[in-house]
Amino acid sequence: MKMHMRKHPRRYLFRLTFVLAALAFTNIASAHMLNMTHIEVQTQEIEPTKITLRIDLGQSLMSADEYWTLANAPSAEQAMLMRNVKEQLDAGLRFEVDGTTASPTLQSWDFPAVSLAAIENPLTPQMATLTYHLSAIPRDSIGVSLADDFAVPWPCLVRLDIAGRELPVSRLLTSYDRNSGSVALHGATTGEDVDIGALMVSASQDWLPSLSWVVIGFQHIIPRGLDHIAFVLGLFFLSTGLRPLLLQVTGFTIAHSLTLGLAMYGFVSVPAAIVEPLIAASIVYVALDNLYASHLAPFRMLVVCAFGLLHGLGFAAVLQEIHMPQESFAQALLLFNVGVELGQIAVIAGAFALVGAFRSRSWYSSGIAHPATMGIAGVGAYWLLKRTIF
Amino acid sequence: MTPEPTKQWKSLLGIAAITATLFGMETATSMVVPDDLVFDVNSRVEGVFPETWIHGSKSAMDNTDPAVQVHRYNAHTYILRENKAINYEGAFMYLFFGNQKALLIDQGSTSSPALFPLRDVVDGIITAWEKAHQRTNTQLIVANSHLHGDHYAAWNQFVDRPDTLMVGLTHEEVMAYWGFDDYPEQRVTYDLGGRQFIVTGTPGHQSSEIALYDTWTDLLYTGDMLYRGRLYLEDWQAWKASIKRLRDMADDYPVAHLVNNHIEMTATPTIDYPIGTTWQPDEPPMQMTLDMLNTAVSASTEIERPGIYKYDHFLIYNEVPWAYTTDP
């Protein structure tokens, strides 16, 4: 084993850091993690938001002796004895109400302690309770975070009881993940009180993890959205020029974004049994129209937009099957749509890359566009039959 | 420049031919595409436990074991264990598959994705399972046996996972998800994509704990309220009633094995490893038998006072402040 280590000093170093890190975790304090920190946030309609912090002070921000002294001091002296701890808490605990920082004010405290030995033993946590008020009454969202240099007994469970909501919301803060993100007070799915400004704020906050929604949107075109690919290719094979193509795709995009949003917020709902066959019919229509018309008629532009509305409902149906994060609903929806658009652009770009160079050739129509359009019509007819009769 | 009529007919014929071909291809592939998995309630599907679990190492420095041991109990049931060198709790976690759904019970004792990449491991299992069974779009449900931090430390790793449902870490969220309106007495039937579980309340160690009975494997999962180790009971009366509920469950349903969250005993009866042990070369199996459940039932009727009570396969710490833990 030693030989092996000498040969691979780097690996040894890695192992050593692993072990040091591991040792930090293999602390007896983590038995059932009984002394983990709790933050409870309770919003109310008119009264200030109440925050309850339960923390093992004698194992974190103060020594066990200091905590024992604090616990036994008459309440008049406690404010003095806890001054240092209060400063650390004021700097370490951060609240955000409707996107702006809000500072809590300490209302009351309770410092129980059975014995000094109990404080010293992490298996018998003597949890201090501190109660705060937030003067700003949240209307749209609330968030909790812990400053980077603020260490509490980890992890820290955040429980949010939001006025008017049946169930609490839970968040876990760890030394790696110190921010709860902003938690929306209203379930966005109800479609009530949608404040676009606040939504944009929350959409711009910690957006990085949500990038996965762009990926999901993209995947609903490539590879999963075969019917949408067929439709977009149908548009591609009609247009001899770039302008009519862009016009159609733009109209289609605006239309499907509109119905996707409306459907996801519950404003419209059309059963899949109606939407799905119509989407298939739209593919057949566009393809047949390609075979008989060689330019973009204004009527066709209208039809394409109408079909866009349908396709939006189709996206909504698949999206509704996925569990959407309630508190960042608008953001997820927006990013999903971005992904859909990127997928659409990729389809057109791919088609251009394959056959774009031959668009001006005399045989393009009979050799490429015509057979491709027939293929699209055939696939559309297959879906149409499958979604209606079979 | 509208094409001439014969050409139009030819096009339509071509389209019809393509449509017909697609129907033909569909019929052909439908013979290959798998049907829904069937999880028969009435017959037991067996699985295997490892001979021994990975049980830490003498020196943590020499530990080259994976952060998470993945054990395939059977085709649709996985048991995971956290490396004891990362956290001595060596907690077990469970991943059950049904049609379109996977249920992850517990997320270990370590939060750091670098030290304990549970999310990556679970993603890997799901991807491999989907590939093996030709499936996609499996929704992951992230749930917990009970609400102690050593069983949800890596919960955050799943928060931004697509197609994932986080049950939540408050008592109310847990009750709402499983559909309890009369916890803990109630038995609820939980459907994991055609795989039926019977879920009941088992408080005593912690006041939101649940036990699950899987009708497909006949495994009875007892979490932290019954395992080979120190059973810390914060509420004796609650635990006593929960043990009785488990016994009733075993009377009503055939049980293959009792499975759970930790191993703290040695293979020698009544002797446990000291708390904090990161190397357990002499571990008994994790799974337990109905005899051991019966011992717990009689213990629940014998014990009347707080204290430490030793049994062959587990120790009961009845409402004992943990400070007085007297490990050998």
Ligand SMILES: [Zn+2]
């Ligand atoms: Zn526990």
